[in-house]
Amino acid sequence: MLRRSIRHYSTDLKSTLKKVIPAKQELFKQVKSNLADKKIGDLTVGGTIGGMRGYKSLLWEASVVDPNEGIRFHGYTIEQCQQFLPKSKYETEDPNSEFLPESMFWFLLTGEKPTQKQIDEFSEELASKAKLPSYLERILDSLPATLHPMTQLSIGISALNNDSSFAKAYEKGIPKSEYWEYTFDDSINLIAKLPSLVGKIYSNTYHKGATLGELDLNQDWSYNMSSLLGMTSESRNINNLSKQESKDFVNLVRLYCALHGDHEGGNVSAHATHLVGSALSDPYLSYSAGVQGLAGPLHGLAAQEVVRFILEMKDKIFGEINNSAKIEEYLWSLLNSKRVIPGYGHGVLRRPDPRFNAMIQFGLNRPEQFERDVLFQLVKNLSKVAPGVLKEHGKTKNPWPNVDSSSGILFYHYGVKELLFFTVIFGASRSLGPLAQLVWDRILGLPIERPKSVDLKTLAQ
Ligand code: HAX
Numbered sequence: 001m002l003r004r005s006i007r008h009y010s011t012d013l014k015s016t017l018k019k020v021i022p023a024k025q026e027l028f029k030q031v032k033s034n035l036a037d038k039k040i041g042d043l044t045v046g047g048t049i050g051g052m053r054g055y056k057s058l059l060w061e062a063s064v065v066d067p068n069e070g071i072r073f074h075g076y077t078i079e080q081c082q083q084f085l086p087k088s089k090y091e092t093e094d095p096n097s098e099f100l101p102e103s104m105f106w107f108l109l110t111g112e113k114p115t116q117k118q119i120d121e122f123s124e125e126l127a128s129k130a131k132l133p134s135y136l137e138r139i140l141d142s143l144p145a146t147l148h149p150m151t152q153l154s155i156g157i158s159a160l161n162n163d164s165s166f167a168k169a170y171e172k173g174i175p176k177s178e179y180w181e182y183t184f185d186d187s188i189n190l191i192a193k194l195p196s197l198v199g200k201i202y203s204n205t206y207h208k209g210a211t212l213g214e215l216d217l218n219q220d221w222s223y224n225m226s227s228l229l230g231m232t233s234e235s236r237n238i239n240n241l242s243k244q245e246s247k248d249f250v251n252l253v254r255l256y257c258a259l260h261g262d263h264e265g266g267n268v269s270a271h272a273t274h275l276v277g278s279a280l281s282d283p284y285l286s287y288s289a290g291v292q293g294l295a296g297p298l299h300g301l302a303a304q305e306v307v308r309f310i311l312e313m314k315d316k317i318f319g320e321i322n323n324s325a326k327i328e329e330y331l332w333s334l335l336n337s338k339r340v341i342p343g344y345g346h347g348v349l350r351r352p353d354p355r356f357n358a359m360i361q362f363g364l365n366r367p368e369q370f371e372r373d374v375l376f377q378l379v380k381n382l383s384k385v386a387p388g389v390l391k392e393h394g395k396t397k398n399p400w401p402n403v404d405s406s407s408g409i410l411f412y413h414y415g416v417k418e419l420l421f422f423t424v425i426f427g428a429s430r431s432l433g434p435l436a437q438l439v440w441d442r443i444l445g446l447p448i449e450r451p452k453s454v455d456l457k458t459l460a461q
Helices: 013-034 045-049 078-084 101-110 116-128 134-141 149-163 165-172 176-206 221-228 243-260 268-277 283-294 302-316 324-336 354-364 374-393 404-413 419-429 432-443 456-460
Strands: 063-066 070-073
Touching (some): 013 101, 013 116, 013 176, 013 432, 045 456, 070 078, 070 101, 070 354, 078 354, 101 116, 101 243, 101 432, 134 149, 134 176, 149 283, 149 419, 165 176, 176 283, 176 419, 176 432, 221 243, 243 404, 243 419, 283 432, 302 324, 302 374, 302 404, 354 374, 354 404, 374 404, 404 419
Antiparallel strands (some): 063 070
């Protein structure tokens, strides 16, 4: 239930975006007409059959992953973003409060640092658009509670295309120059509804559809997601968290979602969104494709696999979490049975993922909660042992922990113990980057993606 009636918003996200469009359009035109024949990288047979590793073949504006340094958002590191991106209006002075995912979205989309006022209003706009339409609630209620929560998420997102302003405008006939405006509106509407969608799926799957919390139009996106999961003091507080713990949970959601929002364009969820969007599918259909990719165990599902693996390891080493030899022995038993070590390795990174470090730091900043958390300590100890084992194993190009190695265990700490659910929160977060890029795809009028395929005979010639 909404606590206040809905107001019409016109925050200046769109006008901030409009200001930066002409320069970018001009640059795009210049690159297209002057540099089309410039060679970038060497296309090789190995790359073509090996998942196109390293091919610089995608345009992606907001973030770049450096193999050694990790992610930078418009050139800024995670630590820098933590310094300048706005927090909740209620916690601006709290050093343990994290910046908001909506601040990250603003920054990803425009490349401009938003002010506190802009973000306060943007949070309000998102909350005002958060309620799910009744047809979607009925669709979700009709799904079996046994359906994987990621399947429910992708069904929910694609069903929202019923309300797509882009699809409706396209059907009526609009000039190409206007595509981005409708794409923008749909993207904001989709992001706004994700907390409710996530809450509804959690409630239907694990709490028989009970209302776990309510939307608060004065709160930010992550606070509302936490409330709808029943995790804030003002909601049903299903895990009986103290006031401090429930505040920390909200900040975990903020940090997690902001940091998982974008990881350049080539990862499966981002690329799938971009690919489907290139056919002018609306943002709901495009991002539901991204979510389906995120549901793969080599990508976002790793979050659930890691927690399962940590729990299993704790049992197998008889709780001796500080015994490196026991951890090592367990890791070898996995590798020898041809299993991967979940949460380790990466397609691009060749150093520990800075997002892993930021999530671990979240726990280290709260020693009163995490010093005695055996699973958190095991994740930390594992990160000292596993790289050596993977180096000796000699297969993976990157023996270091990736982002999924630490995040699930933090949610588990606050009582979100439904392993299949972890990737759904990732799914809410990952909307930020791919949808920001989809808007830019339409601004720049990028064509349908259509790489050329070759057969093996041609490759072998
Ligand atoms: N444990 C054991 N073996 C591993 C490994 C790991 N963690 N990571 C890679 N390898 C193996 C690969 O299976 C591959 O073996 P084969 O040659 O026998 O096929 C070999 O090392 C080379 O792989 P790579 O080039 O280093 O890695 P890829 O780019 O092919 O794959 C993956 C990257 C992330 C998929 C991979 O490291 C992996 O499977 N990791 C475990 C699952 C995981 O943590 N996924 C989450 C990744 C982060 C993410 O996208 N989150 O959304």
